[in-house]
Amino acid sequence: MTGFLVLFRRELALAWGRGGGPLLALAFFACTATLLPLAVGSQPARLAAVATGSAWLALALASLLSLERLFAQDYEDGAxxxxxxxxxxxxxxxxxxxxxxxxxxxxxxxxAAPLAAIALGASTALAPLIFVAALAGGLGFSFTGGIGAALSLGGRRGGVLIAVIVLPLFAPPVIFGAGAVEAMAGGLDWRTGLMLLCAYSLAAVALGPFAMAAACRNALS
Amino acid sequence: MISSLHIEDLAVDRGDRRLFAGFGLDLRAGEAVALVGRNGAGKTSLLRAVAGFVRPAAGRVRFAGAAGDLDPDEARSGGVHLLGHHDGLKTTRTAWEELLFQVRWTGGSRAGAEAARERLDLGPLCDLEVRKLSAGQRRRLALARLVASPRALWLLDEPLAPLDAARRAAFGALMAEHLAGGGLILAAVHDPLPIAAREAEIGA
Structure with a gap:
């Protein structure tokens, strides 16, 4: 157990530094919230319609960005x-x-997700749900994305491979998460979507490490 | 605690190519073996097979303790140090952070890390980021974990390559100490080890 804690502390320090850590999140959402009105037009009604969806898109892409180095760095430097x-x-x-x-x-x-969504015109009443859904979705992104990161070890252009591998794995949390927020905005039942999202993320937490370990062993041999 | 290593009739493939076959070696507590062979003969692959990373095509690797054979996974996770071509250091962290992590992860203590720091003369480097260290300094940092966390079997891949003459002699003294304490050393080398060691040739 002490070994695990020693490792976890180090990984946290490394993750905090890797790819900008928490600052990356803010920068990414700042980009999304700025570029989206320029891309789709600045009419408030149109922006509000895509506000929650774009927050999910930014979340998925930002997760992808920092995943590439998750195992690759340790693989390359012998750690x-x-x-x-x-x-x-x-x-x-x-x-x-x-x-x-x-x-x-x-x-x-x-x-950052609720802030970006509100800036784009989403109702403030949705903020708590956007936060919780993004938190649960991020957990799923991290553990499914890790599978892609581990599978791409040793390959050239690992980043491309990760994106291709994790794209289908990222689809369910986006559907459930964005669906739950849309449902709440439309006055429908949002609990089902949120529960499916949490179930997906927890399944990823439970199963992902086995896939990642197998992929790492394969890369080490 | 590993007291002997037995490699029996080992064969290792890389892709479709057989690197070596029928390799056998017995290593007992207090012994060092220098593994020699031409480039590409399979020295690194043999070390990685002993560490459990490369699955042998034939033969097996056994670890024995005082009371008979050990479970290979347990023997490896608690009794083997592998030092490969890469030092496994993160360039953005300080030398001391990395040393302390490596030592504690492999079962050593902070006191052990501090003693190894003095022993390998790493004190002045501790506050520097690893990326500012030279190849020889990085290697000394990586060697410190061998000294600091007690594991019986050292698997070394060209351990001396980046070190200067004085450091090689100093590391020879550390290896001799490890052997005197009942340790085992299997080192892939091109230059002779600075201690008395049996030679085993691979792919002869």
């Missing part, structure tokens, strides 16, 4: 050898890395 010979199994290593990634990049994105 993955060290991690594989530690007291905790590679499954626990993968879990620690993804959890740290979520705390350092996903959680700040979840804080």
């Amino acid at each position: 993955l050898d060290l991690l594989a010979l530690g007291p905790a199994p590679l499954e626990a290593v993968a879990f620690a890395k993804c959890l740290a990634q979520w705390l350092a990049a996903g959680a700040p994105l979840a804080f």
Whole structure:
């Protein structure tokens, strides 16, 4: 257990620095909120219609951006050898890395998501739900994205491979999460969507580390 | 605690190519073996097979303790240090942060890390980011974890390459100490080790 905590602290420090950490979230949403009105037109009605959806798009893309280095850095500098010979199994290593990634990049994105949506014209009443859904969705993004990051180890153009691998895995949380927020905005039942989103993310947390560890072992051999 | 390593009739493939076959070696507590062979003969692959990363095509690797054979996974996660071509250091963190992590992850203590810092003369480097260190300084930083966290079997891949003559001799003293304490060393080398070691040739 101490081994796991030692690793988790280090991963958190690394994730905080990797790709800008929490600042990346703010920069990314600032870009989205600025560029979207320029791209689709600045009529408030039109912007409000796409506000929540664009927050989800930004969340998914920003998660993708920082994923590339999740395992690749350790693989290239030899640290993955060290991690594989530690007291905790590679499954626990993968879990620690993804959890740290979520705390350092996903959680700040979840804080920024309602701000961006409101700036684009979404109702402030939706803010709590957008936050909770982004938090849960970010967890799913981190643990499914980790699978793509681990599978792409050792390949050239790993970043492209990650995007292709995780795209289908990112679709369900976007559908459930954005669907829940849309449903609430339309006065419909939003709980089902949120629960499906949480179920998806928790399943990713439970199963993802096994896939990541298997992919890492394959890359190490 | 690993007291002996037995490599029996080992064969390793890389892709479709057989690197070596029928390799056997017994290594007991207090012994060092220098693994020699031409470039590409499979020295690194052999070390990685002993560490459990490369699955052998034939043969097996056994670890034995005082009370008989050990579970290979447990033996590796608690008793093996592997130092490869790469030092496994993060360039954006300070030398001390990385040393402390590597030592604690491999089962050592803060006190052990501090002692290793003095022993390998790393004190002046500790506050520097790893990216500012030279290749030899990085290697010394990586070697410090071998000294700081007690693991019986050292698997070393060209451990001396970036070190200068004085540091090689100093590391020789550390290896001799490790062997005297019942350790085992298997090192892939081109230059002779600075300690008395049996030679094993691979792909002869």
